[in-house]
Amino acid sequence: MSEAHPVTPLRPRAAQQCRYDLVSLGEVMLRLDPGEGRVRTTRTFRAWEGGGEYNVARGLRRCFGLRTAVVTAFADNEVGRLLEDLILQGGVDTSFVRWMPYDGIGRSVRNGLNFTERGFGVRGAVGTSDRGHTAASQLRPDDVDWDHLFGTLGVRWLHTGGIYAALSRTTPDTIEAAMAAARRHGTVISYDLNYRPSLWKAVGGQARAQEVNRRLAGYVDVMIGNEEDFTASLGFAVPDTDDSLTELEVANFQRMITEVSRAYPHFKVVATTLRTVRTATVNDWGAIAWSSATGFVTATHRPGLEIMDRVGGGDSFASGLLYGLLEFGDLALAVEYGAAHGALAMTTPGDTSMASRKEVESLVAGGGARVQR
Numbered sequence: 001m002s003e004a005h006p007v008t009p010l011r012p013r014a015a016q017q018c019r020y021d022l023v024s025l026g027e028v029m030l031r032l033d034p035g036e037g038r039v040r041t042t043r044t045f046r047a048w049e050g051g052g053e054y055n056v057a058r059g060l061r062r063c064f065g066l067r068t069a070v071v072t073a074f075a076d077n078e079v080g081r082l083l084e085d086l087i088l089q090g091g092v093d094t095s096f097v098r099w100m101p102y103d104g105i106g107r108s109v110r111n112g113l114n115f116t117e118r119g120f121g122v123r124g125a126v127g128t129s130d131r132g133h134t135a136a137s138q139l140r141p142d143d144v145d146w147d148h149l150f151g152t153l154g155v156r157w158l159h160t161g162g163i164y165a166a167l168s169r170t171t172p173d174t175i176e177a178a179m180a181a182a183r184r185h186g187t188v189i190s191y192d193l194n195y196r197p198s199l200w201k202a203v204g205g206q207a208r209a210q211e212v213n214r215r216l217a218g219y220v221d222v223m224i225g226n227e228e229d230f231t232a233s234l235g236f237a238v239p240d241t242d243d244s245l246t247e248l249e250v251a252n253f254q255r256m257i258t259e260v261s262r263a264y265p266h267f268k269v270v271a272t273t274l275r276t277v278r279t280a281t282v283n284d285w286g287a288i289a290w291s292s293a294t295g296f297v298t299a300t301h302r303p304g305l306e307i308m309d310r311v312g313g314g315d316s317f318a319s320g321l322l323y324g325l326l327e328f329g330d331l332a333l334a335v336e337y338g339a340a341h342g343a344l345a346m347t348t349p350g351d352t353s354m355a356s357r358k359e360v361e362s363l364v365a366g367g368g369a370r371v372q373r
Contacts, residue, residue, distance in 0.1 A: 009293055010221060010268050012188050012326055018154030020093070021066035021326060025178050026053025026164040027136035028072050028083055029112035029129070031351055039115045039128060049086035050114065050351025052163040052194045055312050059319030059353040061091040063341065063360065066323065069093035071144055071178070073135035077102040079111045080135075090352065098143055100135045109135050118309045118349070119280030125310055129198070137167035141174045146181030157322060158182040161192035161224075162233055165212050166199035172212045179219035191216065192318055193225035193233040209233050222269040222325070223260070224318050227253070230272065236260055250274070250288065250298065257290045268292065269325065271335065273317050273342065274301075281307050285346075287317060287339040289331055297332040299339035300364075305346070312351035317342035319353070320360060336364045 015021065028051040034042035057068040070092050074080035076099040087094055100109045112131035119125035131137070149155060158178060165172050182189050193213060200209045213233040217223065230236045238249075238256045257270045271289035278284065287299040307313075320341030324334025340363040344355035 009291075010188055010325060010329065012156040013154065013186050015156065018156050019067065020069050020153065020155045022057055022060050022068045022157040022159055022322065023071060023096070023149065023155045024053040024057035024068070025071045025158065025160040025175060027051050027112055027131070027134060027167060028054045028070065028074075028087065029114040029131060029134075030079060030083055031114045031116055033349060034115075034117055035349070036120070037117070039117050039126065045115075046349070047082070047086075048350040048352070049083055049090070050312060052192060052315055053160050054087075054092070055315035055352050056159050056192075056319045056322065057092050058087075058090040059316050059341065059345070060323055063319070063353050063355050064323045064327075064357050066326070067093075069096055071096040071139075071149075073098040073100055073139045073143075075100055075102045075106065075109045075111050075135045077111070083111060096144065096149065098135070098139060100138070106133070109133060109138060111135065116311055116351075118311070121279050121281060124277075124280045127311070131167070134167070136164070137171060139174050140170060141177035143174075144178070146178055147184070150181045150185040150187050154185075155182065155187045157188045157190065157326060159190045159192070159318070159322065162194045162209070162213055162229070163192075163196060163199065165216065166196065166203065166209065169203065172216060175216055176219070179216065183219060188221050189219055190222035190224060190318070190322060191220045192314070193223070193229035194314070195225070195229045195232040197232070206232050210235055217264055218266075220264075220267065222271070222322070223264070223267050224271050224314075224321070226273050226275065226314065227256075230256060230260060234260065234263075236263075253288055254290075254296055257288070257296070261290060261292070269331065271318075271321055271338070273314055273339075278304070280310070283307055283310070285313075285339065285343055287321075287335050287342075289321070289335040289338075291331050294331040297335050299335045302339070302343055305343055307346045309349045310346050312353070313342045313346040315351070316345035316353045316355075333364075340364045
């Protein structure tokens, strides 16, 4: 494969030449969490911020100490300012947040809400988003000076994904404008397919998802997703086997990734999480990645992983993976960082990671859950 389609290795721009290590493009919602209860019966919610693309920037900043920013938009009201405050607490630069005038009731522009219950045992996690006509979904390609961001200021890595692409008819154009500028200025581009049927059903369903994601895939260096993502978003199916991460199932994932890399020979890295859901609170967890230079690498498999809150686990995998690629340029180490960070993120509530780099490195090195004193 690599001989037939030679691929230039990832070469992120030098850190000293760039203001940011990574910039994410996507929507940030207010997550309202009933804790151990249910949305339909609760009387109290805990507020968090979260968004598939943003979570990666926050993880890289808070866990790994890199310089990150988010490109998004908010309606200029108290909810928007709460979201800004939460992002600032996470250390992510808000210089590229676009503030849109609020009309008083959200008729034309509003901020997104995400009601999410964690699930337990046989009761799966449930998410109910309320994000129509949001400010971020109305962000236009020319609302951001992309050449100033990627050229004058300098960005080593751009991360975005299929959630943002699904929010409106225009968000794919905004993503494409960002990707084109990033490519012009030598910025590495990663994309998490993150297929959500509920987001696509009103704008053309799976057919529209594949049309958009195949178009944007032409700009991508590092493609991330799980089995459903690659199937629904790009049309690559993994043959059914059984409910465990057996050698046969891993081999099926390898065949799928091989097909993906042949269809998109410019991809430098393809990575996917491997998850078997035993219950809402017990999953088998792992990951596999491929590059033309390294071939296939598999992360440490963690059967029976106990989970407090699975939302954001894939985003934390992505941030750990990107950290490993940025800092070490070693795919095998990067996929271990990604799988460890994702595992730790699912042991705490909220979309975003509360793990430290020390904890991730301990887990990568084989550390366990003994008391730290």
